[in-house]
Amino acid sequence: MPSPIPGQFKKAAAFINNLKPATARQEIPDSTQSGLYLVVQPSGALSWAVRTKIDGKASKVTIGRYDEVGSADDRIGILISSTQALNVTQARIIAERVRNDAKRGNDPRQQKIDRTGLAAWFDDFVKTARTQGFKGRAVKASTGDEYERIIATNIKPHWNHVTDIRTLDYRDIEKLLYKLTPGARRNAFAVLSAFFRWKPVARAIGRNIIELATAPGKPISRDRVLTHDEIKIVWKAAEKCGYPFGPMTQLLLLTGQRRDEIAELKWSEISDDLTAITLEASRTKNSRPHIVPIAPLAKTIIKALPRIADADGKPSEYVFTTTATTPFSGFSNGKKALDKHCGEPALPEWHLHDLRRTCATELARLGIKQEVTEAILNHKTGKVSGVAAIYNRYEYQEEKRDALEQWANRGQAITANNVTMLKKSG
Known part of the structure; x- marks a missing residue:
């Protein structure tokens, strides 16, 4: 078996570029990240895979294809896809995330809409707000109704294309807010702040993305009186x-x-x-x-x-x-x-x-x-x-x-x- 990939990025990239495909499929272990392998096909195609245990069973998860430059999108790896382009550094980061998910009992390959789709998350969010709340006390019925109205009117219609909550980041929030009127913008931001700070959502995404979004400005006090x-x-x-x-x-x-x-x-x-x-x-x-x-x-x-x-x-x-x-x-x-x-x-x-x-x-x-x-x-x-x-x-x-x-x-x-x-x- 060839020697492990060197730890430094430049040396690792040079090592990979000099690899020659063999007549049989090869898996070359990474020297830095445990469980990460570079898969070399006889055709010369290169991909990344992680070997770990999921539900107590040995499993292999393909996390993407090798690319020396990698992807410029900082959201890469939120969803596990065999087609995403990953350099050495990105592959190591995602491999660690996959292994941590597996340790928590989550299958990183699971991408069913009923678990990660926005509709299910928003439904659970409103239900939690009405039954137990987020600070030890359920919200008022009128507040729960307002959450439901704002989500249905100002959020869901603009995020119909989102099939997995883990693909969202602060840029999606800012694009959504830009489409709304000032009043609706503030209401939507308030609901999304509570939503993305909700622990189940923050754990699913891996971070609280609302913290990076620019909050709408404070409303200008109105004094309009009809003549x-x-x-x-x-x-x-x-x-x-x-x-x-x-x-x-x-x-x-x-x-x-x-x-x-x-x-x-x-x-x-x-x-x-x-x-x-x-x-x-x-x-x-x-x-x-x-x-x-x-x-x-x-x-x-x-x-x-x-x-x-x-x-x-x-x-x-x-x-x-x-x-x-x-x-x-x-x-x-x-x-x-x-x-x-x-x-x-x-x-x-x-x-x-x-x-x-x-x-x-x-x-x-x-x-x-x-x-x-x-x-x-x-x-x-x-x-x-x-x-x-x-x-x-x-x-x-x-x-x-x-x-x-x-x-x-x-x-x-x-x-x-x-x-x-x-x-x-x-």
Whole structure:
């Protein structure tokens, strides 16, 4: 048998280049990495193989073909392939990885999609988040729903080509983020940060690739408030949009609540007399239960909503839905339709969240006390804070109802045709 390959790279490359193929297949052991062999075929073809034990049985794993220069892709070797080009240094690194995988009981040749495909990993990630969490406590139901929505909407569609999680690196993350809008970019990065820090994923890839990716910049604080003319345009456009996005937009403006709190509204959360919405702590951003009084105008909108039923005729539990089984989630298409109905010229860039800010601003114009507005918005902080917040448990229910009724009346006047605005009486 020929002498082992020398340890230094240049000498090893020179040794290999001087090899002459024999009439029979040869396996030349490497002098540096245990278990690594250079396989020389009678035809002169050169390949790398690792001999190790997998599940207690002696096995041979072909890890690539020999190439003096090797591959310039630093992701080489994440997947074991007999066609990848490896120089001496790369072959030694991959051989060590193969042997370590085998010691942990993992078959390095196993590349079934059901074990390494993204869909299975993301499903397990969401399931873990909902059942046990990553810090000893399961995430809130709304957070789990948000994980699922972001993965389905902003991540999976752009990674359909990925069949093995081990092929991903930070460049794939940055390419994905580049395709998204700023808001979606930050949401996707937050989910991917948790995903790639999750121990099973980090172990499968061998490193936490999110650490090398460039994080999106911090969001620029928005202060967009719709003018009265813009409120009227949006309101009329919402009427043209129809169910579910149109009336949902109108309720967002009238109640000042967060987008998902209204979009995911259930019939069971609305009182029988249609005078209040009651949200449990699990449904609010600050994890506090919240009661939203329903003004007469909002009540009229809710009474006119259809009750969607599933294929078996069972009424949906959701107020806004297109499937009867899940709440409305088509915000991107809904917003595009709404903007189209707004007509030309288009309104300056605005988001659904601006309706919440507009509601708060209009309440201030009506002379509503800040602490009442904070209670309507269900903010943790505000004018009542510190020791006062600890002892002041008053919920301002009557004040909230009066304030939202005033705002609904003002909104109705703003959106009506040929109506002169009246000053608020003393």
